[in-house]
Amino acid sequence: MNKKIRKSDALEYHSKGKPGKIEVVPTKETKTQRDLSLAYSPGVAEPCREIEKNPENVYKYTAKGNLVAVISNGTAVLGLGDIGPLASKPVMEGKGLLFKIYADIDVFDIEINTKDTEEFIRTVKALEPTFGGINLEDIKAPECFEIEERLKKELNIPIMHDDQHGTAIISSAALLNALEIQHKDIRTAKIVVSGAGASAMACCKLYIRLGARYENFVMFDSKGAITKDRKDIDESKKKFATTRKIKSLEEAMKGADVFIGLSRGGIVNARMLKGMAKNPIVFALANPDPEIDFETAVKARPDVIMATGRSDYPNQVNNVLGFPYIFRGALDVRAKSINEDMKLAAVKALAELAKESVPDMVNMAYQEKNLSYGPGYIIPKPMDPRLLSRVSLAVAKAAVKSKVAQKQITDWKAYEEELINRKGSEDNILKVIFNKAKQYKQKVVFADAENFKTLKAAQIVKDEGIAIPILLGNLRRIKSIIKEHNLDLSGIEIIDPKADDLEAKRNAYGELLFKKRNRKGYNLYEAKKIMRERNYFGCMMAECGEADAVITGLTRKYPDTLRPVLEIIGVEDKVKKLAGMYVMLTKRGPICFADTTINEFPSAEDLVDITLLAAEHLKSLNVTPRVALLSYSNFGSSNLSEAKKMRDAVDLLHKKYPSLIVDGEVQGSVAFNSELLKENYPFSGLIQNNPNILIFPNLSAGNIAYHLMMELGNSEAIGPILLGLKKSVHVLQLGSSVRQIVNMVAIAAVDAYVKSKKQGRSNVVSLAHSKK
Numbered sequence: 001m002n003k004k005i006r007k008s009d010a011l012e013y014h015s016k017g018k019p020g021k022i023e024v025v026p027t028k029e030t031k032t033q034r035d036l037s038l039a040y041s042p043g044v045a046e047p048c049r050e051i052e053k054n055p056e057n058v059y060k061y062t063a064k065g066n067l068v069a070v071i072s073n074g075t076a077v078l079g080l081g082d083i084g085p086l087a088s089k090p091v092m093e094g095k096g097l098l099f100k101i102y103a104d105i106d107v108f109d110i111e112i113n114t115k116d117t118e119e120f121i122r123t124v125k126a127l128e129p130t131f132g133g134i135n136l137e138d139i140k141a142p143e144c145f146e147i148e149e150r151l152k153k154e155l156n157i158p159i160m161h162d163d164q165h166g167t168a169i170i171s172s173a174a175l176l177n178a179l180e181i182q183h184k185d186i187r188t189a190k191i192v193v194s195g196a197g198a199s200a201m202a203c204c205k206l207y208i209r210l211g212a213r214y215e216n217f218v219m220f221d222s223k224g225a226i227t228k229d230r231k232d233i234d235e236s237k238k239k240f241a242t243t244r245k246i247k248s249l250e251e252a253m254k255g256a257d258v259f260i261g262l263s264r265g266g267i268v269n270a271r272m273l274k275g276m277a278k279n280p281i282v283f284a285l286a287n288p289d290p291e292i293d294f295e296t297a298v299k300a301r302p303d304v305i306m307a308t309g310r311s312d313y314p315n316q317v318n319n320v321l322g323f324p325y326i327f328r329g330a331l332d333v334r335a336k337s338i339n340e341d342m343k344l345a346a347v348k349a350l351a352e353l354a355k356e357s358v359p360d361m362v363n364m365a366y367q368e369k370n371l372s373y374g375p376g377y378i379i380p381k382p383m384d385p386r387l388l389s390r391v392s393l394a395v396a397k398a399a400v401k402s403k404v405a406q407k408q409i410t411d412w413k414a415y416e417e418e419l420i421n422r423k424g425s426e427d428n429i430l431k432v433i434f435n436k437a438k439q440y441k442q443k444v445v446f447a448d449a450e451n452f453k454t455l456k457a458a459q460i461v462k463d464e465g466i467a468i469p470i471l472l473g474n475l476r477r478i479k480s481i482i483k484e485h486n487l488d489l490s491g492i493e494i495i496d497p498k499a500d501d502l503e504a505k506r507n508a509y510g511e512l513l514f515k516k517r518n519r520k521g522y523n524l525y526e527a528k529k530i531m532r533e534r535n536y537f538g539c540m541m542a543e544c545g546e547a548d549a550v551i552t553g554l555t556r557k558y559p560d561t562l563r564p565v566l567e568i569i570g571v572e573d574k575v576k577k578l579a580g581m582y583v584m585l586t587k588r589g590p591i592c593f594a595d596t597t598i599n600e601f602p603s604a605e606d607l608v609d610i611t612l613l614a615a616e617h618l619k620s621l622n623v624t625p626r627v628a629l630l631s632y633s634n635f636g637s638s639n640l641s642e643a644k645k646m647r648d649a650v651d652l653l654h655k656k657y658p659s660l661i662v663d664g665e666v667q668g669s670v671a672f673n674s675e676l677l678k679e680n681y682p683f684s685g686l687i688q689n690n691p692n693i694l695i696f697p698n699l700s701a702g703n704i705a706y707h708l709m710m711e712l713g714n715s716e717a718i719g720p721i722l723l724g725l726k727k728s729v730h731v732l733q734l735g736s737s738v739r740q741i742v743n744m745v746a747i748a749a750v751d752a753y754v755k756s757k758k759q760g761r762s763n764v765v766s767l768a769h770s771k772k
Contacts, residue, residue: 021096021097047062066132068106068134070109070110071127071136072111074086075115075140076163077138078091085111089111092110095162096108098324103325103388104422105327108131110127134151134158136148136163137161137162139163141197148160158337162323164198166323167199168199169343172203172206173321173346173379174378177351177378177379182279184279187211189216190256190257191256192253192260193240194259195220195260200260203260206344209340210347214239214240218242218256219237219241220249221233225248226240227241227246228241257276257279259283260285261282265286282304282307284307290309305375314376324388325346326346326391326392329393330395332407333399333406339402342404346391346394348394349390350380351379353384358370358372360622366381383431388419393412393415396415429590430590433746436750437746437750438465442748443547444745445549445550445552446469447472447553448555450477453741457741459489460738466745467749470495472495472534474498475496497534509536511527512540534552542569548752548756549745549749549752550727550729551732552731553730558731570725572725572759575613578722578723579595582596582717582719588672588690590692592617592694594611594613594696596720597720597722598699600698601698602699607646608649610695611629611693615627617721625661626689627660627662627694629646629649630646630694636665661689663685666684666686674687718747726759727752727755
């Protein structure tokens, strides 16, 4: 298992809350008796009659057109082998999850309890009316070949065995680009293949379609080289049988241009690579251990282009680059099948995308400065948001051109826009935050470290490389919690502000606080004494540049935790007031709520400041801010003071910041209804831009709204994010979960980096200077 993923974490992830990873959510109103009468009897009879008259209406009245079955019998699961259908269910649910998050396709996972080929085929055929497509998964060879071929012939919906064709499509795209970079021709390239299972055979067949020649292949199965004189090979292997008298893999690789590994780890060594032709291509795709590890290959042959199935090396051949987008394109044109033309279209789309400029968010995701087409980047990365529009579009076009599409698309540009909007770039905001944090490697103080949730969060932060944790608290107590819960926090700094050996540090910090707060209620003794408190000590670490950010507030009331932040850190220059913001992760994308924690009754001028702080923060996350100032009225429909205040704030923003997308005062429901805005308020800047920042007229409204969204709207909340401080200090809500703490650490790390770049190091207080 990945060293960052512990068994206990994986089991907890799958079991917490609702067990499993997927659920069914209604798409229609279901709250009244009338709703239920429409959803079921008697209303449901009408779409049934329409479908009976015209079967095509099933796509109009049901979810079939966006529903895929992930079907397995559990006979060849990942690296686990034949574990049976029941034990395979977590994998099939996971596959369904990937379909949904990458291509917005709904999935039912179906685990069939049979190893009999005929029974399996009969069962799947009987399910055809339910699904728009079928993804076959983790079925062992050779049965998988017959199952897929029979189902493709006998059913009228797209079928794909991803274990075969997914790897074939992704590796083909990688191979085309690798050959181009290495100045080789696929028609003459000598290709050695280790493995002759379902995936290997599908790969080789697709390479043939791309121009490779049968006579240039040497393939190995578990019994050795597949040669013409062998009597124990089936028809599919015979096509790739060589006339050469090959006795070993090492012999076959002498002078070879390409090695494709789909077998087992460690079977190739440096000597074998050295025998390959100039500028070799090595795809070592066995998982989790490749046929030869990346470091050994590159050291033995600096001229090699290397790909693996692993995410920690360049050029990962990952099936998630293919199956979600191939099915998306196939479903959108109601393809009868996924044919060879559609697969080749996916190959070429992936290969071409790798040659284009890489978006910044992708570079950040993989902690790269500038990914560009070349030996270390021959295929796109899985987190590239362009994959959905590029690959699905190419597949849909190929389906129409090859006449397997039952629905014609005439406006391809509109379809491309639909794909882009289906999973907008903002959908990945949490990924953007985490990837930025991993790049910046900021030191974050955990001020409530005498708590299991804090320590668990610190472990995750360390494991994932989100930040460098510093724990504040009693050393003995912290170590006791670590031992009790079997946590691994080795290498993390633990500081006890009350320790005797830190008296000089406390005194220095106290003198600095006294200098900041004299004539404001502190004497020197009190200032030194209060440095025994973790919140004060942690804030002073940030103030003096000994840490970049502070996370606190888990076990204390919000106002009590905020006090040392204001006394030590203070607000940024030109910022009149702090503000608190939550980012709500909703089905519409991320939406920021402000102010939710600080300002009880903000004035119009205060609302302008809050808006600008929220907009600036969203910009730092690579998101264009679009702001709605909310009220109970719409664009002047009320002259009461609360509505007028919001309207005045909008006027100020329009005058002073004309480039900012902002409008109001507006009701929340109207702000998100483009048709209603267009019909009634055609002047509004929100018609083409649904808001992603909501500004509330008072603290109660904002706080109540985000709590309701979190509890009733099933939205995940990130926050509270403190806006306007000189340094990155964030106060958790009392009792925050481990996940919420980790999210806030990532936010704090990004915030710290942004502030340091904006302010330089000029705002770091020198202790030595403060004593003079």
